[in-house]
Amino acid sequence: MKRKWDRSEEQFFGIGVYQPKTNHNIGTLWRSALILGAQYIFIIDGKYVGQTSDTLKTWSKIPFYKYDDFDHFYNSLPHSTQVVGLEMSDNSTPIRNFVHPFRASYLLGAENNGLPEKVIERCHHLVQLPGEHSLNVAVSGSIMMYDRIAKMG
Numbered sequence: 001m002k003r004k005w006d007r008s009e010e011q012f013f014g015i016g017v018y019q020p021k022t023n024h025n026i027g028t029l030w031r032s033a034l035i036l037g038a039q040y041i042f043i044i045d046g047k048y049v050g051q052t053s054d055t056l057k058t059w060s061k062i063p064f065y066k067y068d069d070f071d072h073f074y075n076s077l078p079h080s081t082q083v084v085g086l087e088m089s090d091n092s093t094p095i096r097n098f099v100h101p102f103r104a105s106y107l108l109g110a111e112n113n114g115l116p117e118k119v120i121e122r123c124h125h126l127v128q129l130p131g132e133h134s135l136n137v138a139v140s141g142s143i144m145m146y147d148r149i150a151k152m153g
């Protein structure tokens with residue numbers, strides 16, 4: 001049977017943080033996520049109860065998932081969805097060369113420690129933003145989401 005929709009409609013993404021530390025940062029990321037079109041947000045092994053920096057109360061508009069650990073997150077991934085880790089690493093693809101998967105869960109690391117090696121090893125993709133120093137976690141996530149929009153529409 002002929003498909004009745006365009007391939008570009010077979011896409012969605014979510015974004016989240018592993019072991020988040022600062023509620024203010026996470027609230028800022030959620031606000032960007034909602035504005036830039038994320039379909040869900042999540043945290044892994046962390047606490048978040050709401051923050052004034054999330055002026056839109058994103059958790060009330062799209063699903064906010066809370067996973068106990070990385071395995072819980074990984075085993076709960078939506079069907080056919082790939083994990084895109086953001087981290088400065090020798091194995092990371094520079095963002096300018098990165099082709100976003102149609103269905104993606106973007107994963108950021110904690111403000112103090114970043115993504116641990118055991119998590120990095122399980123990401124389907126690892127992407128690095130420009131610069132020699134690490135960016136703020138909310139800023140990093142926002143740049144990534146903008147890049148997706150710019151490349152995929």
Ligand SMILES: C[S@@+](CC[C@H](N)C(=O)[O-])C[C@H]1O[C@@H](n2cnc3c(N)ncnc32)[C@H](O)[C@@H]1O
Nearest residue numbers: 086087108109112114115128129134135137140
């Ligand atoms: C403040 S950084 C963590 C810095 C941590 N002290 C370290 O050295 O690993 C928090 C998160 O933002 C993201 N991030 C920051 N700068 C990045 C960059 N240049 N490329 C990709 N991700 C970045 C990563 O997900 C990182 O785990």
